[in-house]
Amino acid sequence: MKDQLLLNEYEKPTFLHFKILFMSWAGWVFDFYDLILFSFLLIPIGKELHISNFNLSWVLGSSLAATALGGVIFGILSDRFGRKNVLQWTIFTYSIGTFLCGIASSIWLFLIFRIITGLGVGGEWATGQTYIGETFPAKVRGRYGAFMQSGAPFGIILASIIGGFVESEIGWRLCFFISILPALLVVFIRKNLPESDVWLERKRISSINITAKKKKENTFFLLFNNDNRKLFIQCLVLAIFDMSAYWFTYTWLPAYLHQQRQFTIVKSASWMLITQAGGLLGYFSFGFFADKFGRRPAYSVYSVIMAIGLVMITLLWEKVAVYPPLILSFMFLVGLGTGMFSGYGPLFAELFPTNIRGTAMGSAFNLARGIQFLTPVIIATIAVHYGLGGGISLAALFAILTGTWIWVFPETKGRKIEI
Numbered sequence: 001m002k003d004q005l006l007l008n009e010y011e012k013p014t015f016l017h018f019k020i021l022f023m024s025w026a027g028w029v030f031d032f033y034d035l036i037l038f039s040f041l042l043i044p045i046g047k048e049l050h051i052s053n054f055n056l057s058w059v060l061g062s063s064l065a066a067t068a069l070g071g072v073i074f075g076i077l078s079d080r081f082g083r084k085n086v087l088q089w090t091i092f093t094y095s096i097g098t099f100l101c102g103i104a105s106s107i108w109l110f111l112i113f114r115i116i117t118g119l120g121v122g123g124e125w126a127t128g129q130t131y132i133g134e135t136f137p138a139k140v141r142g143r144y145g146a147f148m149q150s151g152a153p154f155g156i157i158l159a160s161i162i163g164g165f166v167e168s169e170i171g172w173r174l175c176f177f178i179s180i181l182p183a184l185l186v187v188f189i190r191k192n193l194p195e196s197d198v199w200l201e202r203k204r205i206s207s208i209n210i211t212a213k214k215k216k217e218n219t220f221f222l223l224f225n226n227d228n229r230k231l232f233i234q235c236l237v238l239a240i241f242d243m244s245a246y247w248f249t250y251t252w253l254p255a256y257l258h259q260q261r262q263f264t265i266v267k268s269a270s271w272m273l274i275t276q277a278g279g280l281l282g283y284f285s286f287g288f289f290a291d292k293f294g295r296r297p298a299y300s301v302y303s304v305i306m307a308i309g310l311v312m313i314t315l316l317w318e319k320v321a322v323y324p325p326l327i328l329s330f331m332f333l334v335g336l337g338t339g340m341f342s343g344y345g346p347l348f349a350e351l352f353p354t355n356i357r358g359t360a361m362g363s364a365f366n367l368a369r370g371i372q373f374l375t376p377v378i379i380a381t382i383a384v385h386y387g388l389g390g391g392i393s394l395a396a397l398f399a400i401l402t403g404t405w406i407w408v409f410p411e412t413k414g415r416k417i418e419i
Helices: 015-040 042-049 053-081 083-101 107-135 138-149 151-170 172-178 181-190 197-208 210-222 229-250 253-260 265-293 295-313 324-351 354-392 394-408
Strands: none
Touching: 015 042, 015 053, 015 083, 015 107, 015 138, 015 151, 015 181, 015 253, 042 053, 042 172, 042 253, 053 083, 053 107, 053 210, 053 354, 083 107, 083 172, 083 181, 107 138, 107 197, 107 324, 107 354, 138 151, 138 265, 138 324, 151 172, 151 265, 151 324, 197 354, 210 354, 229 295, 229 324, 229 354, 229 394, 253 265, 253 354, 265 295, 265 324, 295 324, 295 394, 324 354, 324 394, 354 394
């Protein structure tokens, strides 16, 4: 088999590389869109069904908690059945969950359907990033992993448009119904993608080794053996800090602008588009920065940028809001700083071997996201005394912790993927 180069051994990316990249990116766009859409529909849902913000926060949290379970389950499945197959399974799962939200008539049905959505969302990211990490050349892995991650702000932009502008014309239920269509298209296209050749090579080697064959079913527990435990915990802590920074920011940010800053829903959605414009630049630029200067400096720089933006749009809002261009620039910085999420795919792919790579990436990233199920509730509780801005401002602390903790890792820039 080694008579021909693996995809990650090519000097430059080919058309096949870009096909893998685009399909993984598209899946992540609709994945994140499905996850975040609910945040933009909180107000009309609450009004129609008479559900309080506090109770809606539990529904928000449930989908985040479900991503933890989905990340572990689909991560294990991708190590066993391949990256391509599991990508399709995850899309089916989150698409069905989102569609069903359109028929929900009570908070309990929302809870169930958002959990289904969260399961699929949890599996999509790790499988797609593993796919890209295993197939792209090492010297450009950071930037193309970042390109896939840019699907997140595109997903939020799409959710902003549907939830902020389209919902008033068609209603929130139809917003959920139409959200299944683009994901189904992605599933159809993905049937033409090749399997990761690194995964196929590992499967071939494992089939020869009877011992490895027996261990194949225990990939999650392999994360906690002597060889992997310390590294996995370090990755989990990093992801927890960064996920806290992100979800303390975004779960209630549209409602913060609408309720505490008296923005109309349309204006709130427009300002969210400003943050996502910053996010697009952040996601794209992070990969180039990380490939040139290293993974650790990139995380530190972008975490400080995010923290500065957050402090200014929450704790110091009154001081800077009198200058609209200035407050908008800090909204942009919040999005720019979230570009550090582009680092996880390349970093985790470079740290773990192929037999546990999907499990490790899915578990670390999504267990950290699942822990955030309490974040919406915490913010709603703090808001009683300090407003939503007081709760959201905590995200700045977690951003700084992320930029500090990254230095416990070795520098992995340019590292060859381990089979």
